[in-house]
Amino acid sequence: MSSVQGIDRLLKKLNSLGGDVNKAVKRGVTEATRKIQRDAKDFAPFNYGQLKDGIVTEIIEEEDKIVGIVKSTAGHNQYVEFGTGPVGRASPKDLPPGINPKYVEGMWWIHESQIDPDVAEKYGFIKIETEQGVFYGTYGQRPHPYMYPAMKQNEKYVKETIKGEVRMEIKKVGK
8 A cells, every 4th residue: 555645744743632543543444444344245256155254354453553454264265266276377367466376287186075066066077986986076266356356446445534534533633
């Protein structure tokens, strides 16, 4: 994210006049973080609900900053976001700088004890029956991004929300 010139001086002045900058910024960060969470849940594909239910927020206050975090606690979140296997690798993606997912090469097999047959059929997995049971083969899945797009589309909203909360705090002090 970008910075605003002169903001440090403004915030110090506001605090010296009796305002509570940290409270204002925390309100803005919290509101913006919740908006990103809602959008990520809207974008997340739905199968059984673990992905959407696992999108949570956290606000961390450090000495000189307040950080809003939106994260997924579902164990399969990265596979959905980035795709898997050769199919995922070949799919076009809009990724943040420095994110370079690793993909399994070739087909891999999933034993029937590890997947619901309806899910395997839904995704078009190859099915073979062996003496060790049924196996489903796949070349992976295409990505279904939901976290990064939610963050990207809200970059301006985050800045405006925090600025709005600081403005409200300035108005309180000015009265």
